[in-house]
Amino acid sequence: MYSGFKVMIGLEVHAQITSLKTKLFCSCPSNYREKPPNTNVCPVCLGLPGSLPVLNKKAIEEAVKVALALNSTPSKVLIFTRKHYFYPDLPKNYQISQYDGVGSAPLAKGGYIVISPTRGVEKVVRIRRINVEEDPGRIVYPYGSISASPYSLIDYNRSGIALLEIVTEPDLESPREARCFIQKLLSILEHLGVTDPKLEGAVRVDANVSVGGGERVEIKNIGSPKDVEKALAYEIARQLSIIRSGGKVIRETRHWDKSKGVTIAGRAKELEEDYRYFPDPDLPAIPIDKSLIDRLLSELPELPDERVSRLIREYGLTRYVASVIVTSGKDLADFFEEVVRQCGSPQLVSSILVNELLRWVDELNVDLREGIKRLNKDRLCKIISYYNNNLINIKLLKNYIKEVIVNNAEPEALVRQGYVTIRDCRVLEAVIDEVIRENPKAVSDALKNPKVINYLVGQVMLKTKCRADPRITNELIVRRLRSLGNVS
Amino acid sequence: MDREVLTLSGLRAKLAENPKFLYEYIEFIYDVIDAVEGKVKAFITLRSKDDVLREADRVVDKLIEGRAGRLAGALLAVKDNIVTKGLRTTCASKILSDFIPPYNATVVDRILREDAIIIGKTNMDEFAMGSTTENSAFFPTRNPWDLSRVPGGSSGGSAAAVSALEATAALGTDTGGSVRAPAAFTATVGLKPTYGLVSRYGLIAYASSMDQVGPIGRTVTDVSIILDVISGRDVKDATSTHSRGGYREATVEPFKVLHPKLRVAVIEELVVGGVEKPVKHSFLRTLRKLESNGIDVIWLNMPISRYSLPAYYIIAMAEASSNLARYDGIRYGLHESVEGRPWYEVYTNVRTRGFGKEVKHRILLGSFVLSAGYYDEYYLRASKVRKIVRDSLLAILREHDAVISPTMPVLPPKLGERIADPLKLYAIDINTVLANLAGVPAISIPSDIVNDLPVAVQLMGNEFDEVRLVALARVVEGIINLAPLVPPLVRRYV
Incomplete structure (x- = not known):
């Protein structure tokens, strides 16, 4: 409605x-x-x-x-x-x-x-x-x-x-x-x-779209699912505004102008x-x-619905995640299974694909296939192994994915550049000192309300470009606040 | 020229003895052409004697080496709605007046493979729409038997060329009688094969569900020789079918394939009604000749036949309106500058200028019978009639060796006599359209000369049973015994 x-x-x-x-x-x-x-x-x-x-x-x-x-x-x-x-x-x-x-x-x-x-x-x-x-x-x-x-x-x-x-x-x-x-x-x-x-x-x-039982308008020749969504959204808004201003939608054929994001009138269709x-x-x-x-029935391959069920069953995915993976294209589902076959971690992999890969592909407006090519099996498995070995934290993992997809970066190169989790307490404490110095108000707040600690952790993350190990950082901050006294 | 070698079979025998006779034969044909073509006007495109002689060298070599094909040395005239690679193909229409096809029709490939030589492309009614060859966009062809009369159509050029000794034999096409009508009017033999027996690939479509290529020759044996060559399954035509072959053989020894006791049916509706008196009397004389030679003649009725003409024209026009939609001047054919004008304006102009009156008639009527609201009333009903016609005819043909009738209900009309009134013109197709509606084969053979004009009978046979049809036609041809007929115009050459 x-x-x-x-x-x-x-x-x-x-x-x-x-x-x-x-x-x-x-x-x-x-x-x-x-x-x-x-x-x-x-x-x-x-x-x-x-x-x-x-x-x-x-x-x-x-x-x-x-x-x-x-x-x-x-x-x-x-x-x-x-x-x-x-x-x-x-x-x-x-x-x-x-x-x-x-x-x-x-x-x-x-x-x-x-x-x-x-x-x-x-x-x-x-x-x-x-x-x-x-x-x-x-x-x-x-x-x-x-x-x-x-x-x-x-x-x-x-x-x-x-x-x-x-x-x-x-x-x-x-x-x-x-x-x-x-x-x-x-x-x-x-x-x-x-x-x-x-x-x-x-x-x-x-x-073909009609609003409020009015005449139907046909929008011709739309090239992709995303454009269908956009063209329809535009067209519905257009028809609604006509109806609201007391006009009547006429039956016609319109064309989707992708570059301008509008539908344009073609020929009026008075007669069939x-x-x-x-x-x-x-x-x-x-x-x-x-x-x-x-x-032909006996030769039908596994179809999306069956595949979704199997992904749920075999990898423990939620129905939502499984269907996003499968309906985003066979390539993505194939990629998922290949990666998991090699490096396990189905939950992590599925979440990376649905929340990171699809997002970046969408934002960069590149082909999903191109996205998969950049984030290929080897790269993704490396990144996952870095994560599983605590070389990088979850935030860094997300950044790695982004770097790989957006800039076609090699994960090893990122590691070589030292873009890894900082677990060294001395290094972290130095940063924490800085943060505490610069945020006296937050510190006094944190002394009353432990939730504010997260803010301080965030500041450390910011200063370390997400490299700080969040768990260790948290512990160190709590310890430091305690030494400042009165943390409940 | 020796009468014997005027037929394809006679020519073959002569060339087998003396391959170099081909040069003499070509000289003879071109002498005749030089003398009469200006009057008959059978050809739209005639190949030069030099071109033909050059091609003959290759054929003569093959004849000498004993590896020549079944049509070696035959100078075949090809109707101008059959595409020939590199040789202009116009359909006798302005809209295709400069169309040079980039490919050969399957029938053309097949006759060339058997070493036939194409002598030219023959005149016709524009897009095969007509029964007199007066609807050519270029000029009418005249009947060699009487130059003031039409040669029949739409394959009038092909039949006239054969009749006037301008070609050994010819290919025509038959949608509602277009091979048989001109054969009848020019005292030649014309065969319309079963729908599907001959590939339509490269035949410029008029009414696709009825169009067939068919041979025109001087004898039943001649058309059978050509049928042997052109028939059979073609992967490029989904409606084409396998051919049994052996047609020529069947004419040499007809009773090898025929029952000794022959029974032919006469459908009364095809003899009464519109048939002119002299034609009818001649037909009855022919029947008596057959009976006195031991053939049973059985009269019967086929009431649905009175609807066959309207059904035929509705279906033909409907299909024509669709088939002729492609002529818009964009990719080939009549062209107009498109600069600064919307495409539909160019289409309209090209089609208005390019199509003749009869073609426009049929496109309009065809579009009408297919339009929403009229489709059921016309096209669908016509299709139902067609089905009944087919079933009735096949039922008759199961019980009889053939159905015999006058091919044309009239003697060849004078130029201009019929063309003015389409209904009068369409009416002369009454006996020929049945075979196209039903898909069965039919052959027209000369049966008489009345008032110095040819009269012919048509035999319709069972589908895919051309073997017995040509055998029977050969028997009837023998009984009638007119021998290959030569019109007075060219008698001095033989």
Whole structure:
């Protein structure tokens, strides 16, 4: 609820099936990234006159796997449908897609994903349908945006890449839930090995949102779960302000401008566009037999929910920590298990990953994969062994993690620089002397109220750049205060 | 030129004896072309004699070495909606008037592999939409039997080229009769194979669920030789299927594959109604000839056939509206400067300028029948009719060796006579569309000359049973015994 208004959000997630070697309907390589424009093409994906699509059967296995993992029911027969609209990135001016209508069928219908938007809360988000379709080409604006560019260029290298379209029911009620949903979905796709969400442009989201039962607005082409959250938050605020000032939200398509952090009006949608769907006569219907489904079911790998349960069981993690690790991406969960396998300490490792790694990755706005690469297994295990051997305290450990991730520092180098816990009482007492001299008021307070001792410990930490051993420091301060008399 | 070598099979026999005869043959064909092409206008793109002679050297060498393919030396005319690498392919449309394909259609690869020589690309109704070849964006083709008349269509250029001795044989395409209609009007043989028997890869789509490439030749054996070459599964066409082959053999010894007691069905609805009197009388004479040669003729009814024409046109137009969406002038074809103008304006201009009237007609009607609210009423209903037509026809074909009818209900019309009224024009497809709706094979063979104009019968066979269809057609051809027909225009060359 947003100040009494109910928010309804439905998502259309487009995820490329990046596990395939070739495009959906031709033999062009599916790895189109970083190739010179219009070099990864053939008569089929350029839609040249006379060319015909031939289905990449592997794509259907991958898509059915996804359907099964999302508790969705695969269609008994695979039917491709032509969806017509004119747009320069679409070489045939129709997209080979699927459709839920007479004579057609989506790949799968129904299903759900359980998300955990806040600690201890579980929510079921229903899936409406799953389609397999071809990706259009890519429009390139030479000056960055539509408005700044006097012309646009088209690169068809992406044209014909296999795409999954996963459509939810409008069950999501906040931007945070939307983000959680997408993260969970991507984690599932990653665990299945179907989609590598880290590849640029592999996942794009359209979000439909309405506030207080008003018209729904579609925000097109959002690139990441984080941006979905931001775009929705912006859009909800925008719609609320319209409603509050007595206006009416109009039904339209908007675009997410990532750099400005706003949604921009696209075309108004007064009428539902007529896509003139009809079954593609070039692609005969193919039965999806039970034997295929049975085989794929038996081959399904461990999925996020099962993995969360296992992490709880095997490593004693809390459900919250386990699900954060798993839904933040398969890489993180794999990293966790690798590290723990080598150096144990699952509680410490999980806490480092959830509270430190994710935080820094977020703050620096770098890829999680890059973060994991910097804080690799060797470095993290070293840091943990320093900690376990009391070479560094917990505060230093956190600083080590930060240094490694932010500055790509080597843990050994930090040790060599003497950046380790000070346990030498003489050194510590010298610092404590200083602190007591400089904080007479705190000292007299501490004599009355032992809680203030923490403040003095903090001052020692500050002066030692967190290097003081907190336990020893505490003891030394208590002893010193006692010698000053009257500590209760 | 010796009449014997006018057929593909005759030419093959002659070349087997004397490979160098190919040069003489090419000279002969180009002499005819020089004399008549200006009047007939069968070709949109004709290859130069020098180019063809150069290619012939290679074929002659292969013939001498005894490793020549099954179409060695055949000068084949190819309809201009079949893509040929490096050779302009226009679909007789302005919108593709400068389109040079970067690849070959599978059928083209297959005929070239068997050492055929492509002599040129033939005229047609724009995007194969028409039955007279008057809808070409460039010029109409004329019927070699009477230059004031149409050659039929849409493969009118291919049929006229074969008929006028400008080519050994030809490839056409047939969506609702486009191979059979011009074959009938030009006294050639035209075969529409079972849907799927021949790859559509590289055939520029009109109505994808009915389009098929088919051969046009002077005899049943000639088209069977070509069918042997072009048929069969192609990994590039998901709708293509395996071919049994052995079509030519079946025409050499038809009764090896046929039952001695032949039974052909006549569907009454295809003979009464719109069939012109001279055509009908000729057809009945043909039936009597067959009966006197021991073939049973069984009359029956197929009431659903009266809906076949509307069902056909609805499906064809719907698919056409979709298939022709890609012509927008951005990647190939007719181009317009895009500078300073929104893309949709450029699309609109290109499509307005590039498409002819009939094509626009069909795109509009096709878009309409697919639009929300009308889809069920038109497209879906037409699909249901199609299913019933198919089931009824297959039921008849289970009990009979073939269904026989006049191919065309009329004699070749004069230019301009039908084109003005689309309904009158569409009506002449009444007997041919059935085979496309049902997906079954059909062949048109010359059966008579009436008022100096060709008349033909059509035989429809069971799906994927071209072996028996061509065998039966060969038997009927033998009974009718017209021998390869040469129109008066070119008679002095033989």
